[in-house]
Amino acid sequence: MDTVTQKKSWYHTVLTNLTFYVLIAIIAGVLLGHFAPATAIKTEWIGKTFVNIIKLFIAPIIFLTIVLGISSIGNLKKVGRIGIKSLIYFEVVTTLALGIGIVVALLVQPGNIDRTGLDLQDASKYTKQAGSSFNWIEFFKANLTLQVLLVAIIVGILFNYSRHRLKLIHFFGRISHYVFTALKYVMYLAPLGAFGGMAYTIGKFGLQTLVPLAKLMACVYLTMFVFIFFILGSIMRYYGFRISSFLKNIKEELLIVLGTSSSEAALPSIMRKLEKMGCSKSVVGLVIPTGYSFNLDGTSIYLSMAAIFLAQLYNIHLSAGELLTILLILMLTSKGAAGVTGSGFIVLASTLAAIKTIPLEGLAFLLGVDKFMSEARAITNIIGNGVATLVIAKSEKEYVEENV
Template identity: 70%
Template sequence: MNITTPKLPNKPKKSTFSIIITNLTFWVLIAIIAGVLLGHFSPENGMKMEIVGKTFVDIIKLFIGPIIFLTIVLGISGMGNLKKVGRIGVKALGYFEIVSTIALSIGVTIAYVFKPGKIDKTGLALQDASQYTNHAAENFSWLKFFLSNFTLQVLLAAIVCGIALNFYQKREQTILVLERFSKVVFKGLKYVMYLAPLGAFGGMAYTIGKFGLQTLIPLGKLMLCVYLTMILFVFLILGSILKYYKISIVSILKYIKEELLLVLGTSSSEAALPSIMVKLERMGCSKSVVGLVIPTGYSFNLDGTSIYLSMSVIFLAQLYDVHLSFFEILSVIGILMITSKGAAGVTGSGFIVLASTLTAIHKIPVEGLAFLLGVDKFMSEARAITNLIGNTVATIVISKSEHDFTELNLESVTEE
């Protein structure tokens, strides 16, 4: 007598519709569209949504410190090789400087080819830029940059603690406690990320409500040039770097699409910092490399910001009909190579850096920054997205160069 084992019923497959409506990306995109519509058709109500976007970003920022600290400390203590920590740091800084310089050069070149500053100057509504220009070069210092940059402070503290933990007698017990705490922090982050659509909605509603779509018209050419330049940089430069390692830039962009949309909605790359660290580890990058490269990159690897700053300087030169010699152009790139590193973690830092650069050149009126105030907010999304992609690629490159990269995994895994 044959006994047939009954087959378990197959799990019903989810329909395409159910997959879409349960996807966080879908709701973030819907929220962005809703925010644009509210800001355009009801500006007053749109501006009131600022608190929603700011609150979400503020909540995310609460996780940045603990995640950076725990990731780096556990990464360094788990290496057991302090020489490797130093090697990764040197590689990362070298890579950052090379790629950032390429970004600056591309920004200057595109600005000279398309001449976004050669536009009709009538009808430009100038705003008071004194709050930024008063903080010119003499008011910027590396000490102030460090003291106002929370990410760098946590990064330094974590490196010191990670190194010290290697010499601690109760190292294993301490690591076990930190790992448990790390799981709690990431679990909390998972639930906070469900609020991402609200953050995106608030950010977009406020932006459109305050500045209006019409503010894009006078400076549309500049904005278009900035966006096109960043697209070229991502697909040609960063794409070529990844192609060397036989990885498609398109596949990476699909993998981090939730983070890209989140940055688009909130105009803050910091909002995606915790989740991008998780995804890079799932992708195959080692925990130690992710913990060192991503936080450092958020202060020193600002590809999008580099492109924006270089194009803005050339734009203002064209706007005022100021001719820059080849030597002066090289000087602009050289100055921005240094000052652009201070364009993170400081309120209004982009304008401080531009003011510092223009002051150093002594040819372009610093007051020209007022022309950029109207559209700077709209270009901040492109800067933040390019910065995020640049740091993602940098982490993959450093992890690959360290031969510390497991098999590439681009499937989004949802923790239960």
């Protein structure tokens, strides 16, 4: 191939790559938000509309994938083993994330900063919802993902006992194909979603709002970086994977999450991508949807760091027992930090209310910059769930060797 042909091939690859357009859209959104904030704020509906369209696919894709996954395995003992292994993995890794968040916050002390100029907002709507404890029944009622997950598991098990199991698998397999085909075309709108989300964020809050709480943000981003490349990276190395190769494979999904601040926007896409990498449909269908509620590594890091940050902000000394209490409470409440709008604050408020040491009003300090940290949380969450799927698929011999 001559040089001219190579250049044409390179240009064609770049110009037909969705990642290229998402990245351009993010840059354009930042520029519009900075130089024309009034106009940028009006683009909020674009990002929200894209995320809402993607959300329409989440329930059917979770249902179809889990039903097909369980019914295709045929061995219900294996389904139970994968489920239990997943939950144990989630608890161990998220507890590590919580512990790392606490340790870094204690060492760096991001809360020991000048309070002048902090953008205080009303946090009453979060503190009122918090109550004295987290309500799991209400959380389940409000969490469509968990409801669909439960129904799909039951249907999948029932299919295993049906005489027409193979016909049912074929029928639902065709429906799944049509749903994913529709999703493929919707994903062409990803650059618009990323543009709207980023433009609104910068236009609404401005770059200067990052300054007062830059230390906390730096700690959150640095801690998540360390967690991804050292903790998750080590886990992947143990199972014969490379974190760098995995991140390269899901770069489109990461850019979508970055632009929309929502890991849900990339859920259907990451499920399909993991299957292409070599994970079986059954493992992907069980681990990813469950992980979206129980394996929130980024959210866990943020919650533990935020609690310590607020204690430092109010100059409250936490004893070793109180730190352990925070860790134990967050081990439970952090599992409820998905599927509900503002749930991160509700979970944090519930934790603070249970501890009764750190003022709930301190949540107001976090409202102004939470949007800028949500990208880091969402990206870490989706990476963590991808790693969990690869690890569990490999350990269950449900993985076809690929170059990951």
